[in-house]
Amino acid sequence: MDENETQAGPEHSLPQFELEQSDQYSQFLLYSKSEILAVLRTMIQRGAMITVHFDQGRSFLLTSMITLSADNREFILDVGSNEEMNARALLAKKLIFTTIIDKVKVQFSLNKLLPTQNDGRAAFLGKVPETLLRLQRREYFRLSTPIANPVTLNTTLYREDGSALLVALPLLDVSGGGVGLTATPDQARLFQRGDTLADCKMMLPDEGLLVTTLCVRNLFDVTTRSGARFVRVGCEYVSLPPARLNMVQRYITRVERERKARLSGLA
Known part of the structure; x- marks a missing residue:
C-alpha cells in the first residue's frame, strides 16, 4: 500500500x-x-x-x-x-x-x-x-501472599505539602509483573495512577531483599465480609533486572508448591 x-x-x-x-x-x-x-x-x-x-x-x-x-x-x-x-x-x-x-x-x-x-x-x-x-498482553500468575508469613513493602510517599511519609504496606499479592498493595483509605489518597515509587523494599522470605521501582497502575476499593475497608493499589515493576525477577519467580514457585503440598496432605 x-x-x-x-x-x-x-x-x-x-x-x-x-x-x-x-x-x-x-x-x-x-x-x-x-x-x-x-x-x-x-x-x-x-x-x-x-x-x-x-x-x-x-x-x-x-x-x-x-x-x-x-x-x-x-x-x-x-x-x-x-x-x-x-x-x-x-x-x-x-x-x-x-x-x-x-x-x-x-x-x-x-x-x-x-x-x-x-x-x-x-x-x-x-x-x-x-x-x-x-x-503488552502478558498474563502472570498472581500469588496471594501467605497470611502466616506476610510480606511488607517499605517506601516513601509524599503528602500534598511535599513532606515525606515513610510507610510499610502489606502485600496482598505478587506476580512476575508487579504487586498488589494493601493501603488504608488515608494512605490511598497519596497515590495517583501513573505515580512512580522509587526505592521500594520488600523482604521475600528465604530469598532476600528485593529493591525495585514501581509504577501505580490502578486503585480499587475493597470491603471485607466484616465490613472493613481498604484499597488495593496495583503496581507494575519498572525495568526490573532479570536477577531480581528470578527472585520473585523463585518465591512464587516455592510458596505455591508449599501451598499445594499442604492441600494434598489434607486430602
Whole structure:
C-alpha cells in the first residue's frame, strides 16, 4: 500500500485504535513521563517504523522518530516520502501514532505537528505525549501472599505539602509483573495512577531483599465480609533486572508448591 493511499468510502473500514477505547484498555496506558520517554527512546534506538494516522484514520504516512529535544519536551520526526501527505499531516487537528516494539503495540496521539529542520532537512516537530498506550498482553500468575508469613513493602510517599511519609504496606499479592498493595483509605489518597515509587523494599522470605521501582497502575476499593475497608493499589515493576525477577519467580514457585503440598496432605 502506498503511503498516500486514503481509506474512504463504504467499501473501506476505518482503522480502530485501542487508544480510543480507554474503557477497555485503560490498564495499558502510561502516565509517567519517565516511562513515556523510555518508550520513545526505544523507538528511536530501534529505528521503529511509525504509522501516523490522520483525517479520522482515512490518511496516513510512514515515518520514524529521530531524536528528543534537550529538555525532553518535544521530539523530531522524519517526514514521509510524499509531499502532499506531509502537508496534510501539518494541517491535521488530531494524529494517532502507532508502532510495534518487541511485539508490543504502542500508540499515542497529538493535536498537531509543526514543521522544523534537522541537519538541514525538513522534519516534523511534535510534543511528547502526556499519555501513551503500551499494549503488552502478558498474563502472570498472581500469588496471594501467605497470611502466616506476610510480606511488607517499605517506601516513601509524599503528602500534598511535599513532606515525606515513610510507610510499610502489606502485600496482598505478587506476580512476575508487579504487586498488589494493601493501603488504608488515608494512605490511598497519596497515590495517583501513573505515580512512580522509587526505592521500594520488600523482604521475600528465604530469598532476600528485593529493591525495585514501581509504577501505580490502578486503585480499587475493597470491603471485607466484616465490613472493613481498604484499597488495593496495583503496581507494575519498572525495568526490573532479570536477577531480581528470578527472585520473585523463585518465591512464587516455592510458596505455591508449599501451598499445594499442604492441600494434598489434607486430602
